Amino acid sequence: MPLPEQIKPALTPMPLDPVRPKPHQTKSGNILSYLPTKPLLKSPIPAGVLSTIEKSKQLAAWTAVDRHIKPTYRVIGIGSGSTVPYVVERIVMQGDEANENRVFIPTGFQSKELIVSSGLSLGDVDQYPEIDVTIDGADEVDLELNCIKGGGACHLREKVIAEAANTFILVADYRKNVDFLCTNFKSGVPIEVVPFAYAKVLHNLHSALGSPSATLRMAVAKAGPVVTDNGNFVIDAPFSHEAMQDPYKIMARIKMLTGVVEVGLFCHMAQAAYFGNVDGSVTVKLLDGSVTTVPASQ
Numbered sequence: 599m600p601l602p603e604q605i606k607p608a609l610t611p612m613p614l615d616p617v618r619p620k621p622h623q624t625k626s627g628n629i630l631s632y633l634p635t636k637p638l639l640k641s642p643i644p645a646g647v648l649s650t651i652e653k654s655k656q657l658a659a660w661t662a663v664d665r666h667i668k669p670t671y672r673v674i675g676i677g678s679g680s681t682v683p684y685v686v687e688r689i690v691m692q693g694d695e696a697n698e699n700r701v702f703i704p705t706g707f708q709s710k711e712l713i714v715s716s717g718l719s720l721g722d723v724d725q726y727p728e729i730d731v732t733i734d735g736a737d738e739v740d741l742e743l744n745c746i747k748g749g750g751a752c753h754l755r756e757k758v759i760a761e762a763a764n765t766f767i768l769v770a771d772y773r774k775n776v777d778f779l780c781t782n783f784k785s786g787v788p789i790e791v792v793p794f795a796y797a798k799v800l801h802n803l804h805s806a807l808g809s810p811s812a813t814l815r816m817a818v819a820k821a822g823p824v825v826t827d828n829g830n831f832v833i834d835a836p837f838s839h840e841a842m843q844d845p846y847k848i849m850a851r852i853k854m855l856t857g858v859v860e861v862g863l864f865c866h867m868a869q870a871a872y873f874g875n876v877d878g879s880v881t882v883k884l885l886d887g888s889v890t891t892v893p894a895s896q
């Protein structure tokens with residue numbers, strides 16, 4: 599069966615042309631010195647030698663961009679995680695003209711850096727509370743497009759940017775495509791909490807909410823806990839298969855705990871999820887429950 603026209607470009611290997619950031623000038627005419635003079639936005643791994651997993655992330659991201667970043671869209675949310683650089687890569691490939699009058703809203707430090715280093719215009723959700731489309735990564739996505747997010751502790755800002763968007767799209771590699779949450783992503787649901795309440799929330803999770811092994815997330819290259827972009831702590835709370843039959847229910851209960859800022863369960867929010875597969879195909883899950891596969895290009 600011939601491929602739909604809008605999918606073909608995503609599956610055709612394209613050269614990763616150097617991205618030349620536009621000069622950024624202040625109102626007084628000074629060039630902002632921290633902006634790159636050399637192209638920064640390229641695949642983390644050079645074209646042709648992408649690992650299978652990186653390639654599948656790239657395929658998912660490119661397909662989603664080709665389908666959902668329409669020429670008329672002006673305000674675009676950029677999520678976080680390891681698949682998102684490929685989202686930005688593909689947006690840049692739409693060209694200077696397409697991106698000239700667009701503004702990009704980041705979900706955290708990483709996406710802000712990506713936007714700036716790609717020469718795209720940066721905005722924030724307080725200036726643009728309505729976003730045309732947001733594309734973001736995920737830790738796991740279930741059959742109903744509920745997902746776990748926050749493996750990188752960005753889920754508060756991510757949820758705000760997702761909720762502000764008219765369309766919210768997920769991109770990931772095949773390992774994140776599951777029937778029920780907490781299948782492969784065993785560290786649990788990330789929960790951002792205000793620091794002084796963390797012990798109380800942990801106690802609530804252990805004793806009343808069915809997550810006896812919930813733990814405070816500790817930093818790797820720093821003594822002490824992970825501190826989010828918002829100055830808060832993160833608890834990781836694993837839940838049973840049974841609890842994840844209805845993630846909305848457990849999300850609502852956690853969110854009611856005083857001290858919780860946001861829960862990394864995004865329920866009934868995404869309209870579509872794209873998963874790159876090992877064989878070069880892309881699985882597309884839609885809100886209506888349909889699952890289709892975009893075949894690999896020849």
Ligand SMILES: O=C[C@H](O)[C@H](O)[C@H](O)COP(=O)(O)O
Binds near residue numbers: 746747753
């Ligand atoms: O806080 C981080 C975000 O929710 C990420 O989108 C999520 O953790 C997926 O990240 P990755 O693609 O790096 O696994």
